Amino acid sequence: MIPFEPTIEAKEKIWAKLSRCDGEFVIFLTRCHVHAVEACVAVRRQEHMDEFEYFVLKAIYILDYADIGKINGLLHIGRQIIQQITAKLSKGNLLSARTDGSFKVTALGKTVLDTGEMIRLEKKRHIFHFIDGNNEFVRISNPGSKFLVDLRPHETAADWNFNIESLQKCIDETDDWKQQRQFPTDIHELIRSGLENMASEESGSENAIVIDKAQLINCAILVKFSNNKPFELLAYPISPTGHLLAMDNLFSLTDERAILKVFPYINEIPDNKQSLAAFISLGQKYMLSNFENIIITSQRVHTTIESNNDDDINWTRFYWQNMQGNIFCDIASASTIRMNKLHVESKSNNQRAINLLFEIYKSYLSENNLKDISTYKAWLSEKAHLTDEPIRKLASLAWEFGNYRLAYNLAELEDITDATV
Amino acid sequence: MPQYKIAYGNSIIDGGLFLRGQTPHSLIPEYEDGKGRSFKHLSTFSGKSTIKENLVEILNNAKAYVFFTSFLIQDGQTIQSLIEAARRLRGHVYVLTTLKDNDFDAIASLGNEIDDEQWNFKEHIECVQELVHNGISVRARKDCHAKFAVIDDKYAIVTSANAVPTCFTDIPQKNGRTREANPENGILFEMPSEVKRLSNFFRAIWRSAYNYYLPPDAHISEIGEFSKEIIPITCSEPASISDDGQIVWTAPGDCRILNSIAKMIDTAKQKIIISSWVIKGIEKHLLGHKLLEAAKRGVEIEILLRGMYRRDHLDSCYFLKKALREQINIRGDFCNHSKAVLIDNKEAMILTANIDSQHGLDSSVEMGFLSQQPDFINSVANFLDRLRAGCGLEFIANPKQKHAAEKFPTLSKPIFTGNLTINIEQRWKNRNQIINKLISEMNNQLVRISNHEEGRNQKVRLLTNNIIVDCVNRGENSLQILHISETTNAANLRFQQILPETTIEINVS
Numbered sequence: 001m002i003p004f005e006p007t008i009e010a011k012e013k014i015w016a017k018l019s020r021c022d023g024e025f026v027i028f029l030t031r032c033h034v035h036a037v038e039a040c041v042a043v044r045r046q047e048h049m050d051e052f053e054y055f056v057l058k059a060i061y062i063l064d065y066a067d068i069g070k071i072n073g074l075l076h077i078g079r080q081i082i083q084q085i086t087a088k089l090s091k092g093n094l095l096s097a098r099t100d101g102s103f104k105v106t107a108l109g110k111t112v113l114d115t116g117e118m119i120r121l122e123k124k125r126h127i128f129h130f131i132d133g134n135n136e137f138v139r140i141s142n143p144g145s146k147f148l149v150d151l152r153p154h155e156t157a158a159d160w161n162f163n164i165e166s167l168q169k170c171i172d173e174t175d176d177w178k179q180q181r182q183f184p185t186d187i188h189e190l191i192r193s194g195l196e197n198m199a200s201e202e203s204g205s206e207n208a209i210v211i212d213k214a215q216l217i218n219c220a221i222l223v224k225f226s227n228n229k230p231f232e233l234l235a236y237p238i239s240p241t242g243h244l245l246a247m248d249n250l251f252s253l254t255d256e257r258a259i260l261k262v263f264p265y266i267n268e269i270p271d272n273k274q275s276l277a278a279f280i281s282l283g284q285k286y287m288l289s290n291f292e293n294i295i296i297t298s299q300r301v302h303t304t305i306e307s308n309n310d311d312d313i314n315w316t317r318f319y320w321q322n323m324q325g326n327i328f329c330d331i332a333s334a335s336t337i338r339m340n341k342l343h344v345e346s347k348s349n350n351q352r353a354i355n356l357l358f359e360i361y362k363s364y365l366s367e368n369n370l371k372d373i374s375t376y377k378a379w380l381s382e383k384a385h386l387t388d389e390p391i392r393k394l395a396s397l398a399w400e401f402g403n404y405r406l407a408y409n410l411a412e413l414e415d416i417t418d419a420t421v
Numbered sequence: 422m423p424q425y426k427i428a429y430g431n432s433i434i435d436g437g438l439f440l441r442g443q444t445p446h447s448l449i450p451e452y453e454d455g456k457g458r459s460f461k462h463l464s465t466f467s468g469k470s471t472i473k474e475n476l477v478e479i480l481n482n483a484k485a486y487v488f489f490t491s492f493l494i495q496d497g498q499t500i501q502s503l504i505e506a507a508r509r510l511r512g513h514v515y516v517l518t519t520l521k522d523n524d525f526d527a528i529a530s531l532g533n534e535i536d537d538e539q540w541n542f543k544e545h546i547e548c549v550q551e552l553v554h555n556g557i558s559v560r561a562r563k564d565c566h567a568k569f570a571v572i573d574d575k576y577a578i579v580t581s582a583n584a585v586p587t588c589f590t591d592i593p594q595k596n597g598r599t600r601e602a603n604p605e606n607g608i609l610f611e612m613p614s615e616v617k618r619l620s621n622f623f624r625a626i627w628r629s630a631y632n633y634y635l636p637p638d639a640h641i642s643e644i645g646e647f648s649k650e651i652i653p654i655t656c657s658e659p660a661s662i663s664d665d666g667q668i669v670w671t672a673p674g675d676c677r678i679l680n681s682i683a684k685m686i687d688t689a690k691q692k693i694i695i696s697s698w699v700i701k702g703i704e705k706h707l708l709g710h711k712l713l714e715a716a717k718r719g720v721e722i723e724i725l726l727r728g729m730y731r732r733d734h735l736d737s738c739y740f741l742k743k744a745l746r747e748q749i750n751i752r753g754d755f756c757n758h759s760k761a762v763l764i765d766n767k768e769a770m771i772l773t774a775n776i777d778s779q780h781g782l783d784s785s786v787e788m789g790f791l792s793q794q795p796d797f798i799n800s801v802a803n804f805l806d807r808l809r810a811g812c813g814l815e816f817i818a819n820p821k822q823k824h825a826a827e828k829f830p831t832l833s834k835p836i837f838t839g840n841l842t843i844n845i846e847q848r849w850k851n852r853n854q855i856i857n858k859l860i861s862e863m864n865n866q867l868v869r870i871s872n873h874e875e876g877r878n879q880k881v882r883l884l885t886n887n888i889i890v891d892c893v894n895r896g897e898n899s900l901q902i903l904h905i906s907e908t909t910n911a912a913n914l915r916f917q918q919i920l921p922e923t924t925i926e927i928n929v930s
Contacts, residue, residue, distance in 0.1 A: 396511035404556045404637030407512040415486045415513055416624045419574050419617040421659040 004031050004218060006242020006337060008281075014220050014244050015339055018236070024225040024301040026266070029242060030336040031218045032235075033132035034140070034148065035162040038211040041171070042121045042188040049118040052077065056085045057094060060103050061113055067102040092120050121188055128167055128183075129251075132157070132214075135166040136262045138251040139182035140217070147237040147250060151214040162212040164190070180254060219250060223259065223266055225301050230259045230266055265336055270298045275340075279305070302341040350397060353389045357397055361406055370409045373417065424929050425856060427863050429841075430823035430922025434867045436886075437739045437818035439728030439753040440828035452807040455800025459612050459665050462771075462800035464759075465582055465589055465605035466807065472582050472607045473589040477502045479572045479609070486513040488571040488623040490788075491584040493545050494518050499584040500548055504555040512556055512637075517626060518549060520561035520633040520644050549635065550642045559635040562626055564651055566780060567670070567773045567788040568607075571620040579619070579668070579788050580607025581698075581760045581773055588758060598832075603758035604808050606696070608771050608790050608797075614659040615668045619788070622670060625656035626786075654786070666792030671774060671785060678774055678789045679707065679782040685764045685791075686711040689720045694763040694805050695776060696725040702778025703737040716745045724776075725805065728753025728814035728830070732886070732912040735816075737776075742818040751816035752809060755830075759808060761801055768793045769801035823922035825867055831918045836870055836881065840924045842899040843892070847929055855905050856927055862888055863925060869916035883920070886912040 006014075006029050018027055059074050060066050068086070072079050086103055089095040094109035105113070112119055129140045142148050168190050170183050178185045191208050219235040220242075233253040237245040253259045260266060270278070275298040295306040360370070363383075370376060373391075380388060391413050399407035454462040454471050463472040473496070480487060480502040487506050494500065494516070507514040522542045553559055569579045582588035582605035592600045610616070630652040634645050654672040669677040686693060686708075693715060703709035712722060722745060726734070738751050762770045772789030774781030781787045792798070814830060843859070845852055862868075866885035872894065873880055881900055883890040889911045892900035 395513070399507075399512035399556055402556075402639055404512065404553075404558070404639070407556070408558045408637060411486070411513050412627075415515070416627050418621045418624055418657045421614070421617055421621065421657050 002240045004240050004335065006238070006240075010238075010242030010244075011337070011339060014238065014242065017244055017247070018220060018222050019341075021222070021224065025341075026223050026225070026301055027339040028221040028223065028263070028266070028336050029219075029238065029339070030221060030263075031216055033151070033156070034138075034215045034217055035130040035132060035135070036148070036213040036215045037128045037130060037162055037164075037167060038125055038213065039128065039164070039167060040191040040208050040210075041124060041126050042191055043124045043126075043184075044186045044188050045120045045122045047118040047120055049112060049116060052081070053085050053089060053118075054113075054116070056082060057089055057105060057109055057113060060086075060095065061105045061110070065098070065102045065104055067100070070102075092118065094118075123191060126184070126187070128170070129215075130162065130166060131262050132160070134261050134264075135163060136258065137166070137170050137181060137183055138253070138262065140251045141248070142250065147245065148215045148217050151216050153214075155216075156214040160214060164192075164210055181258065217250065220244060221263065223263075228300055229256050231256060233259045233263065268338075269300055270303075270338060270340070272296055272298065274298070275303050279303075298340060305342065352387050353393055353397055356386050356389050357394050357406075359383060359386055360394070360410070361398075361403070370413070373413050376413055425860060425927035427860055427925040427927070429863050429868065429920065429925050430821065430826070432822050432864055432866075433819050434822060434825065435819070435865065436735060437742060437816055437820065438730060438735055438825060438829070438867070439726075439814040440817045440820065440825060441830050442752070442813055442815040449810045450807065452803070455796060455803050457665065457794060457796030457800070459663075460608050460610040460794075460797060460800075462797070462804060463578065463580060463607035463609055464804055464807075465602050466811070467591055467601040470582075470589040470602060470605070472578070472580050472605055473498065475609045476570060476578055476580075476584075479570065479576050479578065480506050483510060483514075483572045485573040486510065486515070488515050488517075488620060488627075490517040490565065490570065490623065491568045492519055492566050493583045493585050494548050494552070495541070495545050495585040496589055497586075500551060503552060503557060507556045512558075514557045515623075515627060516549075516552060516557055516559045517565060517623065517631070518559060518561055519545070519565070520549065520559070520635060521563070553635050553637045553642050554639055556637045556639075558637045560627060560631040560647075561633040561635075562630065562786060563632045564673075564780075564784065565626070565786040567786050569619060569623075569773070569788050571616060571623060574616055574620050576609060576611050577616045577619050578607055578609045579771060579773065579790050581605045581758055581771070582607060587756075601756055603756045604754065604811065606759040606761055606771055606801075606804055610666070610790065612663040612665050614661060614663045615666060615790070618658050618668045621656040621658060622654065622668075622672075622788075625654050630654045665794045666790055666797060669770070669772075669789045669791050671781060671783075671787040673784070676783060678770075678772055678787055681770065681789070681791050682762055682782075683707060683711050685762060685768050685770065686715050688768070689715050689764045690718070691765045692721045692723065692763075693765075694723045694725070694761075694802075696757065696759045696761040696805060696808055697776040698727050698758045698760065699729070699731075699734050700724060700726055700737045700741075700776040701733045703776065704740045706778040706782070708776065708778075708782065709737075709740065712741065713744055716748045720748075722749040723809075724749065724751045725757060725759075725808050725812055726751065726753050726816075727757040728755065728812075728816075730916075738816045739818055742816055752812035753814035753816060754808070754812045755814075757808065757812075759804070761805060763798070763801050763805055766798055766802055769798050771801065822867055822920070826919040826921040829919045833917045835921060836872055836918065837898050837920070837923065839898055840926060841920075842926045842928060844895075844899065844901045844928045844930055846902075852929060855902075856929075858888065858907070859890070859905070859927065868920035869914075870918050870920055871914070871916040882914075882916075884911050884914055884916055889914070 011029065015027060055075060056071060059071050063070055063074065068079050068082050071082050086095060089109070090097050094106055094112055095103045096106050097103055108119055129138055130136060131138055171187050171190055173183065175185055218238045218240055220238045222234045223230045224232040234249040235251050236247065237250050239245055253262060275296045279294065279296055297304045380386060391410055395407045395410035398410060452466065454464050456462060461475065463475055465472050477498060483506050487503070489503060503514055503516065549559055568581065568583055569577060571577045586592055587600065588603050588605050591602050594600055632646065632648055634647055635642060651673055653674055669681050671678045716722060741749050742751060760772045760775060770789050770791045772787060774787035774789065845856065849855065862885040869884040871882045879894040881892045881894045883892065887907060887909065889906045889908060890902060891904040892902050895901055
């Protein structure tokens with residue numbers, strides 16, 4: 001199996017793409033083991049009903065119990081025709097035949113009479129996806145079958161097992177539940193051993209075999225919170241190295257109970273030690289090393305960093321803004337990476353300069369337009385809300401933050417301007 | 422009985438070479454760099470480099486920014502000072518150097534310079550990467566051979582020295598000997614108009630007249646290309662020139678160094694002294710013409726060079742020596758890399774360009790400082806006196822073969838003593854033609870020898886300016902010819918010694 005090792009760059013890109021939503025959220029990178037359960041089910045199909053068939057069904061309903069003779073006595077269309085129609089209605093499960101040759105309208109038959117539409121049951125093999133561990137159904141959209149990977153037997157857990165009753169339970173759920181979870185609402189029943197009740201010509205025990213295929217899916221999971229409770233979960237496909245493969249979600253969940261049942265680790269909050277380790281690794285990437293005065297605390301939807309030292313906070317804030325704020329913690333128990341928003345408590349004197357620097361970095365440098373002092377000043381006056389700060393101070397800050405390119409782009413505005421002659 | 426016998430040693434050779442003179446090291450005077458109210462003369466001689474001392478000092482004292490230009494950067498202390506300056510200033514250190522190996526090879530035309538100076542492009546690039554990883558911005562111009570630094574628009578250094586160890590210090594060699602530091606020269610000055618002229622020149626290159634760039638980055642070092650072309654350098658300059666001196670340069674279409682030297686020579690009445698690492702292509706160059714004219718006026722000429730055996734260098738020396746005879750003295754040492762021009766003790770220039778018709782005078786980017794200020798003149802004269810004192814070699818035109826062998830500076834033991842026997846195999850169809858060529862070369866040319874071990878055999882190579890004779894040494898002064906090739910490349914091949922006077926017997930067996 002290909003190892004699941006998202007790179008820090010990939011994590012940052014995922015964060016940048018998925019963190020555009022409003023409100024509070026947490027992003028997880030994880031790999032889910034999935035039971036792709038293929039089973040035979042009876043599916044309801046609606047058809048328009050023939051007028052003669054309707055009259056025959058209605059006549060039997062009026063008569064309550066009736067044999068061919070009684071029906072013909074009422075309708076006068078001929079015994080042979082009535083015989084053919086009753087056979088067809090019985091086959092469609094709208095009539096039940098009695099041993100004395102009489103018929104009775106079934107519940108399905110009554111519904112047909114109410115709606116005027118013919119409902120027919122059709123046997124079909126269908127694939128349902130269940131997350132391993134809790135056997136919760138999720139409706140996975142997997143166009144071109146490209147995001148789910150089949151696992152070989154040795155790649156699954158020793159206790160890999162699927163209880164078919166989980167599927168039966170879904171079929172037995174209410175229509176509201178089915179609509180919320182996107183479970184098909186037209187499934188009439190699970191066929192376990194032939195189709196006795198359906199009098200199908202295709203009946204046979206081999207059709208009732210249930211196949212449980214083990215599959216793997218790598219995903220970035222965006223969990224939105226409200227009042228500290230998860231209310232929506234969206235899963236996106238990613239590669240084993242953590243690159244986002246599509247912006248259409250693979251599956252979604254929209255109620256707290258289901259979200260926590262399927263992904264219980266969402267409730268696990270990284271401890272301060274884990275958060276600090278993640279923060280140090282983030283700092284190392286940017287050649288930063290002053291962690292002595294950092295106080296770090298992780299909450300459910302964000303991680304707070306505090307320090308009494310202005311310098312520590314300065315660069316933290318810059319990178320927080322630079323990366324749109326994220327910190328990655330491993331949740332080893334679930335082979336999952338948790339990405340929290342980073343919140344910086346800053347008492348820095350350089351706050352205005354840092355804000356301006358970040359604005360320059362974000363909008364001005366991206367246009368590669370930091371050419372000379374006059375264009376810089378023009379840009380600054382466009383952004384009327386930004387306060388002017390000495391360029392040398394901005395350049396020095398950028399250099400301190402390890403962003404040498406930005407530092408020189410700024411420094412050159414003054415250093416490389418000709419000396420007055 | 423030998424079939425052919427040659428008495429080698431008494432023929433006068435065509436051309437000339439640097440041979441040992443009479444100046445012993447004990448006569449080298451105490452030397453101290455001169456200075457004036459707005460400048461300090463800088464130098465490197467064995468044991469001391471005021472160039473490096475002052476360079477490091479001004480880097481350590483930079484308060485706003487550093488513009489640093491050096492063709493090569495390999496000196497650890499200079500690198501450390503640049504990095505410390507960047508840390509202290511939080512950036513603001515701009516370095517212009519070489520970033521492509523083909524530019525390195527092209528400007529270091531130079532050939533021998535790469536070997537003699539122990540330059541190593543790979544090591545240079547590693548040093549440059551260290552700079553960018555430590556937050557220093559680096560750019561390169563294909564044709565930039567200049568070496569200068571400007572600090573805070575207040576101080577500037579122009580020097581012949583690259584930021585490499587051989588330009589600053591004596592270097593112990595693997596064989597136990599010490600390679601003495603190159604004699605180098607330079608000037609540290611704080612003349613506002615000239616510092617600004619130089620800093621604006623640097624800025625013009627940095628803004629839009631460079632070819633490659635290596636952005637500062639803690640992790641990545643990827644060379645980007647800004648332009649393939651050699652871009653003219655246009656910069657704003659102070660209208661007035663400092664009373665104490667003037668910055669001059671070579672840039673595309675702007676040959677101020679050459680024009681200034683030509684004017685200086687035109688004004689010469691008594692003596693012209695030139696120092697350069699090499700003199701090259703002077704025969705058909707304006708500068709050669711100006712020197713001949715000056716000599717006609719009775720001006721004495723002295724040229725102090727590195728006493729290398731390379732064809733173009735020797736050809737230019739020979740051209741001047743043949744034309745001017747006693748009016749010119751061409752002296753040499755083993756390491757000179759300084760560049761200066763002094764006219765009648767009245768006007769002087771310190772520069773980064775060699776007297777080279779291909780690079781430095783007509784093309785490339787070079788820098789110079791020109792002045793008539795007496796303190797500066799004295800400083801340059803004093804430096805040239807010290808340089809001359811270390812010149813143990815003298816260029817001799819048309820020496821006899823045996824004199825060349827006796828006076829050629831070599832540290833290796835003689836490979837042959839007594840008569841030399843050269844054997845050629847009977848089976849060679851063109852042996853008569855080869856033998857005739859061999860005899861002709863030995864009668865008219867200087868025979869140079871290099872030897873090396875190859876497996877169990879000791880291989881000997883005999884070189885003239887036209888042929889390469891590869892032999893195996895059979896011992897007792899007997900050589901067996903393996904291969905002979907006729908090529909003009911032979912003139913520049915390295916060798917260890919010159920064949921002393923001897924009788925050469927050629928046997929066909």
